[in-house]
Amino acid sequence: MTAPRAWWTRVPDPVIDAMVVAVAVGDVLLSLADAGPVAQSMAALACAALVVRRRFPLPVFLLTLPASLMLDIVFAPFAALFTLAERSRNRRLLVVCAVLFALASAAPWPLYDLTAHDRTWTLVYFFYTLATAAAPVLLGQLVQARRDLARRLVEIEEAREHERLLHSQAVLARERAQLAREMHDVVSHQVSLIAVQAGALQVAATDPDFKEGARTIRSLSVGTLDELRHMVTLLRASGGRATELTPQPTLADLHKLVTTSGIDAELTGELPPEVSTTAQRAVYRTVQEALTNVRKHAPGASATVRLWRADDGAAFGVTVTNTPPTRPSLPLPGSHQGLIGLRERAELLGGTFESGPTADGGYEVALRIPPRTD
Template identity: 35%
Template sequence: MRRSVPQWALDAAIVLLAAGEFLTVQSRVGPLVNATYLLAVAALVLRRKWPVAVTLATIPAAVSGYLWLAPLTALGTAAAAVPARLAVYSCAALMFFAAASPKSVAEARGRTADQWAAALIGPALFSIGPTALGQLARTRRELAARLRELQHSKEQERRLFVEMAVVEERARLAREMHDGVSHHVSLINMEATLLALESKDAQARLRAQRIGELGGKAVDELRDVLGVLRASGEPERLPGLSQLPDLIAASGLPVRAECTVSSGAPGLTPDIELAAYRAVQEALTNAAKHAPGSEITVSVSSCAQTSVLRIEVVNSPPTTACGAGRDAEQGNGVSYGHGLVGLRERAARLRGSVTAQPEPDGGFAVRVLLPLSARRPAN
């Protein structure tokens, strides 16, 4: 990759070259001209800070016609740095007249037309050349800046296009979920309600009512998810630790719960509370499917020293025959179901971990560790 020369090194080189040029002519001119040369060389140090003032300071050195580098450099810098064209053209005109003026009245009277033309060509190039090169450099910088702005605008446009495509896809998914899942869940809820009203068996009515309640909760959560997909934002209601008692009560399972952390505690963000809620929900679902009749212990605690939220759901071995053979999701550790996979992914996004494995007594345990956020909720 090509490496550019540092600006300070370039400025130092120019000052040294101008000083070297001054040393070649100082013996041929008087003290006054030498003073103008020294002023021009010294002023080059400040040419980037005050380009117009430095250019004016180098004009007296151009009168003698011996020293060229300092006036040329100063004029070129002014043309490249100063946006006001009138100031740049005025400096170029002064430089031209200073370089083209004859040394005496006698010399001016003695020149013929051809001599005047020849005498004006050099000063014209002397003033026009640096001005043109400086403005060319300025135009190049401006074009490069415009090109960067155009590239930035195109990148923003591309990102907006991608975001719009994501929003449209989320809306499409919301419609599909509504048309497919929400419709059938609502029908199940309705059928369960009718069964609860028409059944003569008290136990069947209770089970139907519970099915209806669970179906209603499923519809509510599905609506929240659909709201997120449609609005690309956060749902209005995020389940958290405060909803765990309702979740445990609605499960109808023999659960012994112990929660020493309250919702909204320092370090508990909505994402962490939602992950904890889903962890308990998934563990209870697995216990109901694979270990019916088992006793379940739910524990939610935090450790101040490690700043970690710990969720532990442990169930005893199943007590009914249908739960004796667990499948791979909760059995021999060969594979896990989609629920535990999703739980692991959710915890990984929060830099946490999930372990799900059989217990020595034949039960099963799901343990989740979630690091608490360093941010504190506003008072």
């Protein structure tokens, strides 16, 4: 939702131009008492030129200088100088224009009528006028900076909206890919077992009704597998690559993960064989995230991955501890969501996840899972 525009920004440009010309004409009329035809012509030209000051700011400003030299006017050159400062990014040009205006305003007319006393007063009036000319220049630059800032804020908001859209699409794709993996690795596997068992029963059965029931179960299982494969393909196509439906990692992959982590890491201990597939994935992901953090944030540190189970069988889990880093770490980008995701994964399993620094300056993460988690 954008903020309401100020009332003066809703005034049409032709109306503003007409008001500027009207004020400039009024300023000129106050100085035409003893003006000659040339001065009057220059004043009329300066006022008329203000109509096109938005398109030709520099020529219009230069056209106001003769009138400023011949008459005691300020509004027309100020309006032209403000428009030039609002639209130009050349600050040297703005300084030169301000000096030209000060010279035109301070110089006497005619130029040859200049005594020693007048020269001193002209110099004083020049610096006074130069300081006055800084006002439209600074105001014009301020309006330009405000306009640039507003444009930049719009661009940032559009970029943030685009980033939010991409993030939501990435989350949706990740969830679909995760669902596809779960269907492929768990549901498809179990339905395959049903089909195999039903086929075995169909072969071994002697009763016709029993054989027909086994055949029906096997036929439905095969059809279900086909539907699952089709759904998995659709999910993968909409959530990422439609290939590489590889099984999720298990405890059997931990040794390879530790040895190929790129750091000095040691794997000790073991877990009970009845650990569920879901719990095995949680243990694997915990070790993977912990070793990744060691590699990113603790260069030169060594790590110990300890698999454990309680003596009374009430829980099992993994603890990853690393020593303090031996050299400074480089600032690497990260989502800062890894540990949060591990904690959420542990909570879904009914377990706990803890992380924090150790007394010797290292870091430790610990996952604890109750038994019979599936």
